[in-house]
Amino acid sequence: MEVFTENKTLTAALRPYRVSKKIGLVPTMGALHKGHLSLVSQALKDNDLVVVSIFVNPTQFNNQGDLVNYPRTLHKDVTLLKTLQANVVVYAPEANELYSNNIVSKNYNFGGIEREMEGKHRQGHFDGVGTVVSLLFKAVQPNTAYFGEKDFQQLQIVKKMTAIEKLPVEIIGCPIIREPSNLAMSSRNKRLNPQELKAAAIINKSLKLAAKYFHEKSISQINTMVANCFKDSSLSLEYFEIANEKTLKTVRRKRKGVSYRCFIAAFVGEVRLIDNQKLS
16 A cells, blocks of 8 residues: 655656546544544545545644644554555655645634634634645545544535635545444544543433433423533533534524534543534
8 A cells, every 4th residue: 555745746646547537535634443444435435546644733733732642553544444455545744745834724714613612612723624624635636525424513614615715526424433332433532441431432322312302302401411411420521512503503492494413522531522413
């Protein structure tokens, strides 16, 4: 499996595919797991070649400790991708290579969705996301790109950025892949010990509880129920919000004809995990 670290060598390798074949991109920050492989597998069904980018993007971290501690396992990642035995290449640039020695974010106006949920707690995060995905799209020039719905807000941000910059890339959202405990698969899960992994199952349990009672109880009552789930837990709930699926704005009252989704972020020790679930 070829691993490219420079734009010019990647461009040369992809050139033969640009005439009559399709290229898919799966952007990742590495520490790959089955969730990532599901994205790659879908991309392989749709395209002739798949590029998996592995790059821990410094501009989307508002917590320096999280950036330093983020798992970096390139050799293991490549070994895992080889198990697919398919037409996959890896793009793993250094920050200065991808950012052309100017490691700063663009300032985007995403129409307000960048200020909801994650945006309230991670200042500048979505400018970093938009910037790095834009750079990856320009380096790879894919026909399609694949993102997991675990980061549902990020998925909407990427769609907005693609529209803003008029990039000819189709954005494909893919279902959340879960651990046996129903915890959403995440590279950050690798930082949890067995006891923490077991305790973290409360995250998805609380979302299921919200879904179960969504049509029976008020949003205020559901918010209280979820908060109570964490009172006797070792986890720290950062936020739980029920939002309009389209605008991502937090809602206090349900209305007919609107699609809703619930979102959650919680800390297991120092590890921050997120999840979400469609409600209606």
